[in-house]
Amino acid sequence: MAELAEIYDNAKKGREYALLGNYDSSMVYYQGVMQQIEKYCQSQRDPSLKAKWQQVRLELEEEYRYVKSIVNTLESFKVDKPVDCPNFLLEEAPQDPAVWPPPTPAEHRAPSQVKRPNSGAKPQRKDSPAMQHKGPVVRGQVNPKMDKSPRNGRVTKAKDEKGKKSGPEGGGDGEQKKFDGTGYDSDLVDALERDIVSRNPNIGWDDIADLEDAKKLLREAVVLPMWMPDFFKGIRRPWKGVLMVGPPGTGKTMLAKAVATECGTTFFNISPSTLTSKYRGESEKLVRLLFDMARFYAPSTIFIDEIDSICGRRGTSDEHEASRRVKSEVLVQMDGVGGASENDDPSKMVMVLAATNFPWDIDEALRRRLEKRIYIQLPTAKGRAELLRISLREVEVAPDVNLALIAEKIQGYSGADITNVCRDAAMMAMRRRIQGLSPEEIRALSKEELQMPVTMEDFELTLKKISKSVSSADLEKYESWMAEFGSV
Known part of the structure; x- marks a missing residue:
């Protein structure tokens, strides 16, 4: 009952934090209560009760996703490019470059380019030498300092190279921080x-x-x-x-x-x-x-x-x-x-x-x-037996294997030592099977022929070869x- 009360309190606090606008703390509570429900379901044996709790977890997961979407929406307001603004509205007309190229020397110009046109006769062209000497401040030109302005709708390349955010976190999801x-x-x-x-x-x-x-x-x-x-x-x-x-x-x-x-x-x-x-x-x-x-x-x-x-x-x-x-x-x-x-x-x-x-x-x-x-x-005697079961869960074990007896024999072994014992014992059957065979015969063996159960004899042979790695003096x-x- 204490576990259920804790689940109820955490779910209640998650919703209260969401209503108060503290979305970060709300998401932490939602994650915690979903993990608690998952753990509680694993301990239940009644299928109908487990199904009901799974349904509760799905509903809380939906609320969590909703809170997360709110956080992503709030994050999108902090980006340079407006989320709902179409791309074609952000595209700008062709503009003069921020830095003009150097003027062409007089000896390399065409004869028609040597004489400057009268400044009052007609507007000068952008590629004329007179305009090249006047610097970048001309009508319709963008100031280089304005490249970081939100009105541009884009961020300069130098900013991206420094690892700063470009747009809504690389596509609008806002989930992965950089x-x-x-x-x-x-x-x-x-x-x-x-x-x-x-x-x-x-x-x-x-x-x-x-x-x-x-x-x-x-x-x-x-x-x-x-x-x-x-x-x-x-x-x-x-x-x-x-x-x-x-x-x-x-x-x-x-x-x-x-x-x-x-x-x-x-x-x-x-x-x-x-x-x-x-x-x-x-x-x-x-x-x-x-x-x-x-x-x-x-x-x-x-x-x-x-x-x-x-x-x-x-x-x-x-x-x-x-x-x-x-x-x-x-x-x-x-x-x-x-x-x-x-x-x-x-x-x-x-x-x-x-x-x-x-x-x-x-x-x-x-x-x-x-x-x-x-x-x-x-590990204690109970812990050693549990370690043996965890290490051998991927292999077949013969009925004559007594894990409790093996756990008593490996007293003083560390967890890594017990893993090594199980690994070596699992290899014993394969060693017996390929003994005396040529390389061609070993390669011809099927997977089923090598999947033989681990026996008590395999553990006895292994324990004669592998000793504990921690001494009594170290423990003291x-x-x-x-x-x-x-x-x-």
């Missing part, structure tokens, strides 16, 4: 747009086994502020940064992508090489450009993987000056992208997620800015650090 990279190197902007910006990574909570505590905290830190912006204000403002700590292969990157998918935010997946340049001062510019783009595409999520490699402790003997400047710029920018305050629009929120395998190497100032610090631990170091600096 970052204005004025003041930055266009190559850097294009690289970030192409390699980093990822909208809707399509990784859901169901794709991640176990880690319920981490999912709960991430929902509270990132997802709920987008769904309930009125609640998360003042002292309840969202966390400005979240640090995920844990051994390699436990699912930290998957959690970050699930957060981006659940929120519908723009996802910036940052690696240390992205923020590194051989030119002096360019790395700091890349950091600032990254955060400027995140604010522009907000709501957005910045995920910095292996953050210890770019934000290690300052003041050490082996620290380079350039590395220190990059760390300082990251710290300054993070102070400027904190959660929404009382006067901020929640749809403009930027959340910084970071992951590391070496939390003890992180700078103290960065640790303070990453207010929530979550321990992503090794993580638990000791979390006991001192954890913030769950």
Whole structure:
């Protein structure tokens, strides 16, 4: 019942915001309530009840599209070219050029062109030398400064090359925003747009086994502020940064992508090489450009993987000056992208997620800015069995396979280790089938002959070859650090 009450409240707030003209917040509520209904329908077994909820979702989706069309219409009033004005009305008569060509030297002119006609006899022609010397200000000529005027109905080519808006967002839909990279190197902007910006990574909570505590905290830190912006204000403002700590292969990157998918935010997946340049001062510019783009595409999520490699402790003997400047710029920018305050629009929120395998190497100032610090631990017995089911859902499994027994045998394995176990076990049947065959006979095998189920014997052989990758000493170091600096 609490879930239904939350769906009702979010739908009510979405409609109220739309009536009040706050269309951005209204669209956020509509998106959230549609995701809640979709999740609720998946948990229902009654077909008739599920059909009714699907009908409710379609009606809300129609309202969402209507609000979105209003936003697009309002955006169309900001463009240079009137939306409803026909193109032929905007076409201008042939006019004199803004810059006249230089006059033809006297020695190259025809004899008829040497004598100038009497200025009072008849109007001078546009191509006459006398007119060429009088400059561009003539009757019927367009002033070059007026090219940016809305009356022209078009924007100059130079404006388009700078990445500014030309017309109603390239055709009138107004849905895709384009970052204005004025003041930055266009190559850097294009690289970030192409390699980093990822909208809707399509990784859901169901794709991640176990880690319920981490999912709960991430929902509270990132997802709920987008769904309930009125609640998360003042002292309840969202966390400005979240640090995920844990051994390699436990699912930290998957959690970050699930957060981006659940929120519908723009996802910036940052690696240390992205923020590194051989030119002096360019790395700091890349950091600032990254955060400027995140604010522009907000709501957005910045995920910095292996953050210890770019934000290690300052003041050490082996620290380079350039590395220190990059760390300082990251710290300054993070102070400027904190959660929404009382006067901020929640749809403009930027959340910084970071992951590391070496939390003890992180700078103290960065640790303070990453207010929530979550321990992503090794999967439990239940989580290991669920991971086995997720990894084997695309292959046929023999009836004798006991996933619970296998889960007990792989205690201490990380999520990546379990995936490797399933991958190797799925290859065992194929290895037996092609053993002793020639290359021609292998190529002649049909797909059905290779689609053999995975047996319990395959897992037993695999476990003899693949060991766990995380030692007990490493786990003790993580638990000791979390006991001192954890913030769950």
